[in-house]
Amino acid sequence: MCGIVGVWNARKAAELTVVGLHANQHRAIDYVGIVTTDGYNLFRERGPGLARQVFTDKMLNALHGKAAIGHIRYPTVDNDPKDVRDNIQPIMGVYRGSQFAVAHNGNITNGEEVAKHLQGVRLATTMDSEWIVRLLEKYASGDVEADIITVAKLLKGSFSLLFLFRDRMIALVDPSGCRPLSWGKNGDEGIYVSSETCAFPNLNAVHVGDIEPGTMHVWAAGGHRVEHYARAHPKHCRFEGIYYSHPSSRVFDENISRFRVALGKALEELYPVPGADLVTPVPDSSNFIAMGYASSGRSGEYYPVITRNHYVGRSFIAAKHLNRSDIVAQKFNFTANEIVGKSIVVIDDSIVRSTTLPIIVEKLREMGAREVHVRIGCPPIKYPCKYGVDIRSRDELVAAKYTEEEIRELTGATTLKYMMLDRLRSLSQKPNSFCYACMDGKYWD
Ligand code: SF4
Numbered sequence: 001m002c003g004i005v006g007v008w009n010a011r012k013a014a015e016l017t018v019v020g021l022h023a024n025q026h027r028a029i030d031y032v033g034i035v036t037t038d039g040y041n042l043f044r045e046r047g048p049g050l051a052r053q054v055f056t057d058k059m060l061n062a063l064h065g066k067a068a069i070g071h072i073r074y075p076t077v078d079n080d081p082k083d084v085r086d087n088i089q090p091i092m093g094v095y096r097g098s099q100f101a102v103a104h105n106g107n108i109t110n111g112e113e114v115a116k117h118l119q120g121v122r123l124a125t126t127m128d129s130e131w132i133v134r135l136l137e138k139y140a141s142g143d144v145e146a147d148i149i150t151v152a153k154l155l156k157g158s159f160s161l162l163f164l165f166r167d168r169m170i171a172l173v174d175p176s177g178c179r180p181l182s183w184g185k186n187g188d189e190g191i192y193v194s195s196e197t198c199a200f201p202n203l204n205a206v207h208v209g210d211i212e213p214g215t216m217h218v219w220a221a222g223g224h225r226v227e228h229y230a231r232a233h234p235k236h237c238r239f240e241g242i243y244y245s246h247p248s249s250r251v252f253d254e255n256i257s258r259f260r261v262a263l264g265k266a267l268e269e270l271y272p273v274p275g276a277d278l279v280t281p282v283p284d285s286s287n288f289i290a291m292g293y294a295s296s297g298r299s300g301e302y303y304p305v306i307t308r309n310h311y312v313g314r315s316f317i318a319a320k321h322l323n324r325s326d327i328v329a330q331k332f333n334f335t336a337n338e339i340v341g342k343s344i345v346v347i348d349d350s351i352v353r354s355t356t357l358p359i360i361v362e363k364l365r366e367m368g369a370r371e372v373h374v375r376i377g378c379p380p381i382k383y384p385c386k387y388g389v390d391i392r393s394r395d396e397l398v399a400a401k402y403t404e405e406e407i408r409e410l411t412g413a414t415t416l417k418y419m420m421l422d423r424l425r426s427l428s429q430k431p432n433s434f435c436y437a438c439m440d441g442k443y444w445d
Contacts, residue, residue: 001244001389002089002105003027003072006162006193008169008219010186014045014055014063016203017070020192021051023199026246028074031088035101037166038065042099046088067169069162071103074390086125090164093133095147096140100165104129105195106158106179107388109445117154132161145218148172149229152216156445158237158387160211162193168220169193176235176444177213178387178435180251184208191219196249207250234433235444238424239389242378243285243349254428257288262427263377263419264292264347268299271417273373276300277342282349282360283308283332289377290347300345305335306360328359340368350378351407351418352391354398358411365412374413379421380404383441391438 003024007013017034032054033046043063047054051072071089090101108114108128114135121134135151148163148170158178163170171193173181184192184205192200197207211217213232218225236252237244247257267289279300281290287304294302312330344364348357361372380399385391394400398407399418408416421439425431437443 001027001074003195004103004105004162005070006169007068008191009066010190011066013066013068014060017068018051018055019202020194020199021070021072023202024195025050027195028072031073033088033090034063034068034070035090035164036063036065036068037164039166042101069101069103069164087127089129091130091133093137095144098166100163102133103162105160108155108159109157109386168218170218171211172216173211173213175214175230175232178235178237180240181211182207196246198246198249235435236433238434238436247288260288261292264289265295266423266427267375267377267419268293268296270420270423271375273299273345276345278303279345280305281347282306286347286349289349293347305338307333309333328356334363334367336367339364341370343371344369345373345375347375350381351376351398352381353396361412371414374411374416376418379419379424379439381438383438385438386443
């Protein structure tokens with residue numbers, strides 16, 4: 001997963017881009033890059049790590065101009081650790097002698113077709129995102145907006161894009177709108193584009209609208225133009241609402257926190273635990289689902305007994321000498337006195353590889369829980385994601401190999417239930433506008 005942010009016509013554009021990327025940081029934490037323009041040249045800085053840590057004053061001082069695009073990245077395509085620096089976006093290109101930059105969130109799925117267009121072209125990275133840059137260089141006719149549309153029509157899969165040229169910023173979303181992209185405004189000046197709306201309050205901006213599927217927005221000296229370049233066939237990622245997006249964001253016309261509360265309520269209606277003492281989320285992405293689950297009052301009160309330790313550094317978490325149990329113990333705190341003798345409902349958003357949940361269940365039992373019931377907000381994830389989420393291989397998906405009862409046994413839970421796909425679909429006003437491919441195997445491109 002990635003996050004992208006654009007700033008147009010604002011002083012200190014680079015600093016504001018850092019603010020926007022920081023607000024999106026839950027989407028990716030591995031690499032960050034920013035490109036700015038002062039109307040004459042483009043300037044780029046990048047590095048591994050978090051936006052606020054990577055961008056020193058010295059780097060920000062080198063990023064001149066009132067327009068910028070930025071990118072935070074979690075690798076989803078390449079596993080090549082050699083040359084990671086080349087794989088930090090935005091990617092630079094040259095359009096008829098003039099530099100430009102591209103930031104991409106998503107995953108392009110027709111690589112073989114694209115490769116035919118790029119025969120003989122030398123690629124500098126192992127990212128599908130670079131194809132967009134090289135295609136635009138190749139098909140540069142002088143009408144840059146028409147050329148971007150030409151390139152977009154050659155691609156399949158998911159792509160929410162930001163382009164920066166010396167004289168304009170362009171946002172484009174593929175016809176599926178699989179990955180979110182919104183824009184906002186600060187008064188009459190300052191235009192902001194962000195993967196998620198949670199960035200706008202931090203930028204003193206208001207959310208104006210979304211970059212709709214099949215649409216291109218252009219901001220330039222002449223103003224703001226919108227072009228519907230392709231017929232929309234929305235397939236918004238359902239996993240954004242369940243897990244990825246920030247609870248304060250509005251994504252695909254849904255307030256994420258509200259959606260998660262509704263998801264929790266539906267889960268409890270399907271699979272209550274009458275007489276349970278308390279409902280605890282696996283923090284943080286399950287917090288609102290657990291609130292919804294507990295709201296009827298018949299399956300225990302909302303009372304988090306697992307809390308997240310926010311002060312654990314990533315290198316410490318990944319330290320080789322720690323086993324998985326140690327890692328869980330470093331990541332979470334358990335409220336011992338509230339666990340002894342209790343019947344506890346543990347709410348998790350999803351199970352992908354099932355590495356953490358068995359340890360949490362074991363820990364609760366060790367600490368004296370009488371019963372541990374597990375409820376999962378997402379239906380079983382049985383298929384890889386082709387569209388930019390790190391669910392890559394069927395082999396690693398526990399629900400692809402085991403039944404619900406076998407997974408209950410593996411986790412050691414008293415009972416375990418997954419959300420039903422039909423019930424999940426019923427929570428959306430337009431259920432067919434969402435992608436559920438990792439749950440039902442119905443790929444759409
Ligand atoms: Fe999202 Fe799953 Fe579809 Fe991937 S396959 S886009 S994770 S819903």
